[in-house]
Amino acid sequence: MKGRVIKSTGSWYIVQVEGKVISARLKGKFKQDELKLTNPIAVGDWVELEKEAGQETAVISEILPRENYVIRKSTRKQHFSHIIASNLDQAILVITMKKPRTSLGFIDRFLVSTESFRIPAILVVNKMDQLEGEDEAEWLQDIHEIYEPLGYSVLEVSALMEQGLKEKFLPFIQGRSSLIAGHSGVGKSTLLNALVPEAKQDTKEISGYSAKGVHTTTFAELFSIAEGGDLIDTPGIKEFGILDVEENELSHFFPEMRKYLGQCKYNNCTHINEPGCVVLQKLEQGFIHPYRYQNYVNILHEEDSHR
Ligand SMILES: Nc1nc2c(ncn2[C@@H]2O[C@H](COP(=O)(O)OP(=O)(O)OP(=O)(O)O)[C@@H](O)[C@H]2O)c(=O)[nH]1
Ligand SMILES: [Mg+2]
Ligand SMILES: [Zn+2]
Incomplete structure (x- = not known):
């Protein structure tokens, strides 16, 4: 049978097969192509799997060719890369003007990555309910003026207040597989919970910049939305590695x-x-x-x- 990996928990993979979820593991070693990967199977992968005799679990026998993927350099192992998610229709970068402020440098690095992976990207400005003062209004205006003429949509929402979600955001994600990315604390999981209430992803106030490396979400996970389509919540990224660009x-x-x-x-x-x-x-x-x-x-x- 064929399924899609929605979560990886160490050696077990949670795979969605015709609307049901099943735990599966890898049998033997997989020969990967030229990439050195820390994870042989990624969230979003389509796999071929077989039920284990007399059990509820299954064994993954094949990874179907990936249409595309988003990858980052491994923070633990040198020369290794980590696939964040695969088989994506688009990448959504969640940005905020404060707590934390997303820099234009970070946005541009992200967009270079998605361009190099040939994955369309959109920008979602979250925490609009907190926008105040001239400086923040200018930041927002810059975002619109710089990115919209380049073909990147810029949507303004408040995940917490559930503003702009149904009217503006939903039409962009319906029927598509979307990766949700952005710094830790921008509200990726809050956004996801607003659209998929049963996801119940943990969300947490970031405790200032002293708490480096503390992410509330620690694994990528795929959720299906009731209106059709999938959202992949991911851990916050500090830096986006750009790979092998001449x-x-x-x-x-x-x-x-x-x-x-x-x-x-x-x-x-x-x-x-x-x-x-x-x-x-x-x-x-x-x-x-x-x-x-x-x-x-x-x-x-x-x-x-x-x-
Ligand atoms: N005011 C306001 N706060 C928000 C909004 N969205 C999220 N937050 C708050 O921002 C904090 C961080 O939200 P999370 O959803 O945990 O952020 P995250 O991007 O998933 O963070 P990581 O999982 O660490 O990558 C929480 O305290 C949320 O309640 C919003 O639209 N407005
Ligand atoms: Mg999160
Ligand atoms: Zn030139």
């Missing part, structure tokens, strides 16, 4: 630069200081946002130092 490839993952590629004088142009660079020209003319360009430069240099 220097002159990075601009492919910035939609506003992508359209000018091939027009620069040199075909290996990195758009930093090369003569005849069309990206620099468009930046000067105001067609590329200076914040986005600055983050492009930051990511380029950071990746450079990892090589």
Whole structure:
């Protein structure tokens, strides 16, 4: 039979098979492709499984080819990666203007990752009920002005007050498999609970920045929504590892630069200081946002130092 992995608890996997859930384990070792993974099976994977004789449990015999996945560098094992989730229709980045404030640098790193995985992304601004003051209004305005022209939808919601969910958010997630990502404390689980009440995910106030590495959600888990579609809740991320992007490839993952590629004088142009660079020209003319360009430069240099 065929099923979809909705949760992994160490050596056991919870698999959804025709609306029912079943515990399954892996038999033997799986040969993975070129990737070095800390988890052989990820949430979202479609698997082939067989019932164990006389038992309620099953054995996974095959992982069906992944359509796509979101991956991060392992924090524990060097040179290893961890698949956060697979077979996604879109990634939802939950952002907040305070407690914690999501930086534009973080948003851009996330979007570069999803562009490189070819997964459409949207931005959900949560905790709108807490918006106050000019500085916060400006932050919000920047988010709209920078990202919407690039094709990323920006939705404003309050998960806690259940505002903007049914009218604005639901149409985006219906009938799709969506990953919910973002810093710890932005309200990913609160958002999920509002849409899937029986999920009962733990939510918790973040206790300031001293409590580093404390995440309320510690495993990714897939939930089906009553209106159709799946949401995958994930642990908060501090940093999003960008994997194996070549220097002159990075601009492919910035939609506003992508359209000018091939027009620069040199075909290996990195758009930093090369003569005849069309990206620099468009930046000067105001067609590329200076914040986005600055983050492009930051990511380029950071990746450079990892090589
Ligand atoms: N004011 C307000 N608070 C919210 C909102 N959404 C979530 N919160 C609060 O923010 C805190 C963190 O929420 P969680 O849902 O646990 O955050 P998370 O993103 O799942 O965090 P991790 O699981 O650690 O990654 C909780 O105290 C929530 O009650 C909102 O829309 N408005
Ligand atoms: Mg959570
Ligand atoms: Zn260039």
